[in-house]
Amino acid sequence: xxxxxxxxxxxxxxxxxxxxxxxxxxxxxxxxxxxxxxxxxxxxxxxxxxxxxxxxxxxxxxxxxxxxxxxxxxxxxxxxxxxxxxxxxxxxxxxxxxxxxxxxxxxxxxxxxxxxxxxxxxxxxxxxxxxxxxxxxxxxxxxxxxxxxxxxxxxxxxxxxxxxxxxxxxxxxxxxxxxxxxxxxxxxxxxxxxxxxxxxxxxxxxxxxxxxxxxxxxxxxxxxxxxxxxxxxxxxxxxxxxxxxxxxxxxxxxxxxxxxxxxxxxxxxxxxxxxxxxxxxxxxxxxxxxxxxxxxxxxxxxxxxxxxxxxxxxxxxxxxxxxxxxxxxxxxxxxxxxxxxxxxxxxxxxxxxxxxxxxxxxxxx
Amino acid sequence: xxxxxxxxxxxxxxxxxxxxxxxxxxxxxxxxxxxxxxxxxxxxxxxxxxxxxxxxxxxxxxxxxxxxxxxxxxxxxxxxxxxxxxxxxxxxxxxxxxxxxxxxxxxxxxxxxxxxxxxxxxxxxxxxxxxxxxxxxxxxxxxxxxxxxxxxxxxxxxxxxxxxxxxxxxxxxxxxxxxxxxxxxxxxxxxxxxxxxxxxxxxxxxxxxxxxxxxxxxxxxxxxxxxxxxxxxxxxxxxxxxxxxxxxxxxxxxxxxxxxxxxxxxxxxxxxxxxxxxxxxxxxxxxxxxxxxxxxxxxxxxxxxxxxxxxxxxxxxxxxxxxxxxxxxxxxxxxxxxxxxxxxxxxxxxxxxxxxxxxxxxxxxxxxxxxxxxxxxxxxxxxxxxxxxxxxxxxxxxxxxxxxxxxxxxxxxxxxxxxxxxxxxxxxxxxxxxxxxxxxxxxxxxxxxxxxxxxxxx
Numbered sequence: 001x002x003x004x005x006x007x008x009x010x011x012x013x014x015x016x017x018x019x020x021x022x023x024x025x026x027x028x029x030x031x032x033x034x035x036x037x038x039x040x041x042x043x044x045x046x047x048x049x050x051x052x053x054x055x056x057x058x059x060x061x062x063x064x065x066x067x068x069x070x071x072x073x074x075x076x077x078x079x080x081x082x083x084x085x086x087x088x089x090x091x092x093x094x095x096x097x098x099x100x101x102x103x104x105x106x107x108x109x110x111x112x113x114x115x116x117x118x119x120x121x122x123x124x125x126x127x128x129x130x131x132x133x134x135x136x137x138x139x140x141x142x143x144x145x146x147x148x149x150x151x152x153x154x155x156x157x158x159x160x161x162x163x164x165x166x167x168x169x170x171x172x173x174x175x176x177x178x179x180x181x182x183x184x185x186x187x188x189x190x191x192x193x194x195x196x197x198x199x200x201x202x203x204x205x206x207x208x209x210x211x212x213x214x215x216x217x218x219x220x221x222x223x224x225x226x227x228x229x230x231x232x233x234x235x236x237x238x239x240x241x242x243x244x245x246x247x248x249x250x251x252x253x254x255x256x257x258x259x260x261x262x263x264x265x266x267x268x269x270x271x272x273x274x275x276x277x278x279x280x281x282x283x284x285x286x287x288x289x290x291x292x293x294x295x296x297x298x299x300x301x302x303x304x305x306x307x308x309x310x311x312x313x314x315x316x317x318x319x320x321x322x323x324x325x326x327x328x329x330x331x332x333x334x335x336x337x338x339x340x341x342x343x344x345x346x347x348x349x350x351x352x353x354x355x356x357x358x359x360x361x362x363x364x365x
Numbered sequence: 366x367x368x369x370x371x372x373x374x375x376x377x378x379x380x381x382x383x384x385x386x387x388x389x390x391x392x393x394x395x396x397x398x399x400x401x402x403x404x405x406x407x408x409x410x411x412x413x414x415x416x417x418x419x420x421x422x423x424x425x426x427x428x429x430x431x432x433x434x435x436x437x438x439x440x441x442x443x444x445x446x447x448x449x450x451x452x453x454x455x456x457x458x459x460x461x462x463x464x465x466x467x468x469x470x471x472x473x474x475x476x477x478x479x480x481x482x483x484x485x486x487x488x489x490x491x492x493x494x495x496x497x498x499x500x501x502x503x504x505x506x507x508x509x510x511x512x513x514x515x516x517x518x519x520x521x522x523x524x525x526x527x528x529x530x531x532x533x534x535x536x537x538x539x540x541x542x543x544x545x546x547x548x549x550x551x552x553x554x555x556x557x558x559x560x561x562x563x564x565x566x567x568x569x570x571x572x573x574x575x576x577x578x579x580x581x582x583x584x585x586x587x588x589x590x591x592x593x594x595x596x597x598x599x600x601x602x603x604x605x606x607x608x609x610x611x612x613x614x615x616x617x618x619x620x621x622x623x624x625x626x627x628x629x630x631x632x633x634x635x636x637x638x639x640x641x642x643x644x645x646x647x648x649x650x651x652x653x654x655x656x657x658x659x660x661x662x663x664x665x666x667x668x669x670x671x672x673x674x675x676x677x678x679x680x681x682x683x684x685x686x687x688x689x690x691x692x693x694x695x696x697x698x699x700x701x702x703x704x705x706x707x708x709x710x711x712x713x714x715x716x717x718x719x720x721x722x723x724x725x726x727x728x729x730x731x732x733x734x735x736x737x738x739x740x741x742x743x744x745x746x747x748x749x750x751x752x753x754x755x756x757x758x759x760x761x762x763x764x765x766x767x768x769x770x771x772x773x774x775x776x777x778x779x780x781x782x783x784x785x786x787x788x789x790x791x792x793x794x795x796x797x798x799x800x801x802x803x804x805x806x807x808x809x810x811x812x813x814x815x816x817x818x819x820x821x822x823x
Contacts, residue, residue, distance in 0.1 A: 179580070217410050241385040243405040251407070279385045 008319040012118040034082030070103035094142035095264040108320035132203030208236035281347035292343035295334035371399035376571035378415030394720035416539035430563030435477035437558035462680035469524035476528035479802040484532035487811025504821035512587020520592035521545025613644025613766035623771035641746030645798035651753035660750040664707035667726035690722035704729035734761030
């Protein structure tokens with residue numbers, strides 16, 4: 001049996017038939033010669049045959065949630081045997097790690113190249129020039145984002161400048177109510193990015209909305225960004241429509257502003273849909289069929305209607321890795337997908353279910 | 366009734382700001398009434414930066430603008446609303462009777478005219494108002510701003526608290542007001558009037574925000590004023606840049622040297638004026654002797670107050686959504702414990718049939734005064750009547766914004782006046798809600814906004 005089906009090795013801009021692709025991937029991951037020890041092990045515990053019984057992307061929800069297994073499994077066991085002795089490892093990376101121990105995944109070269117080709121084409125569509133030097137204020141290891149964007153910048157002919165971020169520390173400060181310290185940490189990041197921004201030919205910024213907001217408080221840095229920076233990409237958390245509008249119209253009117261959404265369990269990132277109108281939420285279309293989204297009711301696990309919020313379900317299917325049916329902690333709004341896309345698109349991804357508040361308290365105010 | 370919602374933009378440094386993110390301001394029936402644009406944090410940052418870079422106007426110009434703002438507030442159309450439209454809108458969203466809103470509006474206008482004298486009334490007698498004063502030739506204190514930008518987290522219970530921050534403008538501060546979502550109309554009108562009167566768009570702004578933005582306003586300003594309950598007071602207790610206006614817990618004390626029967630009008634008025642929604646309304650009445658007859662007499666008088674919708678000229682009681690009213694009723698019941706209900710024991714909710722409900726008065730008799738002076742304060746005429754004896758001392762009188770004392774005992778008055786947790790002491794027939802521009806409400810605001818600096822020259 002030739003499990004190394006060419007449909008698993010297509011360039012990013014050749015779109016396989018989703019079902020044909022899925023079945024080829026399942027044959028690869030669940031054949032003793034090519035599959036990973038992790039999946040071959042797990043296959044024995046499944047009450048279905050993944051190769052015979054999984055015939056569509058909808059069926060991926062039959063797989064159990066892998067989250068716990070991915071916290072403990074030896075990382076080497078995640079790599080498909082079909083890659084041989086030199087699989088071309090980019091790195092071993094952690095999920096956020098906000099809920100207990102982090103989940104761990106292996107990132108391989110072939111997938112990373114394909115994902116970055118696709119993502120780079122997305123940047124082209126947003127009008128982000130190639131050849132820019134990027135200043136990246138995002139985490140290095142154990143998170144994936146630093147490495148993937150460094151590679152992306154180099155592929156696009158630029159130099160990567162970095163300021164490291166420890167998101168777990170920030171989350172901990174916020175969880176403990178130490179918001180002033182979290183703010184001070186953010187200012188510490190802004191202080192660090194100031195130097196390369198001043199001294200180097202920086203053409204693009206990659207950062208989080210809180211860092212951008214603190215940067216925008218400093219007139220000297222705003223002036224530098226206006227002078228040098230052609231594109232700003234923000235990642236990590238969402239930015240509301242009003243804030244985006246202010247940046248685009250008042251603060252950085254001549255700069256391309258584009259957001260990205262990345263997730264360890266997707267093994268990559270995607271940019272917002274190009275051409276969204278001002279005021280629309282940032283919609284994210286996944287790199288289908290390799291990445292796909294579902295949006296489900298937190299209790300019933302049923303798919304919610306378009307425009308409604310629910311918890312995100314993510315699937316990653318590639319030759320390098322098979323990570324189906326990962327129920328995220330985050331919520332998002334379900335959005336109609338692009339033609340031919342597997343699963344849904346999503347918008348307004350955040351850890352909260354709803355945005356409203358208000359309670360009755362004692363007193364006259 | 367309203368074809369479309371009233372549009373309330375933020376008022377930023379470049380003019381009105383309409384956001385995508387808007388919050389509905391409901392009326393007392395729960396129906397949408399207005400739509401308030403919420404300023405994102407980035408907008409707040411930029412607005413505060415604009416305030417900071419706008420130079421303070423000279424004092425005479427500030428005084429002139431405050432006086433003109435008073436006129437605009439009372440007499441002009443502001444964003445298409447007359448003063449009467451404004452009062453009606455406030456009554457519909459806050460449930461405060463329209464006659465109370467009109468009076469509060471007049472108080473705000475009066476406070477604007479008197480803002481300079483009120484603010485500078487706090488100046489220490491040893492300090493000059495200006496370094497050019499000849500007194501500084503020999504060395505003298507000069508009363509000076511502690512900062513440039515002042516932030517206010519406004520209250521929504523009653524319009525009158527907005528009179529206070531006008532003093533900051535009189536002192537030369539640039540001011541950012543975060544309105545209460547419950548009643549944004551008063552600050553909207555007042556900020557609009559001030560801008561039209563000469564302060565311009567970059568010296569006073571209105572920044573409606575969610576909770577996250579609220580902290581950004583305070584953090585970005587030099588000094589701030591925050592209204593709220595005990596939690597808010599505790600949150601900012603260690604912050605020397607924030608002054609809190611906490612629960613009022615105003616009280617009346619009737620000692621043996623006075624007969625409450627001679628002061629029943631005063632007591633009832635203190636409880637029920639302003640529909641009982643103000644921090645200046647009496648929450649607890651302490652009487653030397655049997656509290657029963659007094660509680661009965663208060664109950665009889667308050668029972669006669671009519672239930673009417675807030676926009677009715679004759680309305681005197683507050684109105685809220687039936688749902689919120691029921692929540693308050695449950696809370697009251699739970700807090701009342703063993704107290705004897707003279708009024709409101711069977712409930713305080715009087716539904717008007719349109720989704721809203723009048724909050725009827727409640728009068729409870731307690732065997733002992735609430736511990737530490739911390740009686741339960743609720744936003745309607747709600748009074749606790751308890752016995753007091755000289756042996757109880759000051760403990761039950763603590764934590765009080767205004768204490769009206771009916772007594773001959775001057776040594777008691779001496780002690781009450783130096784008690785740190787009592788903010789104001791009124792002697793004799795003065796209702797706890799008495800307040801005029803120029804007297805300190807909870808200390809002079811100027812004590813917080815200004816400091817003395819020595820200047821010597823020549």
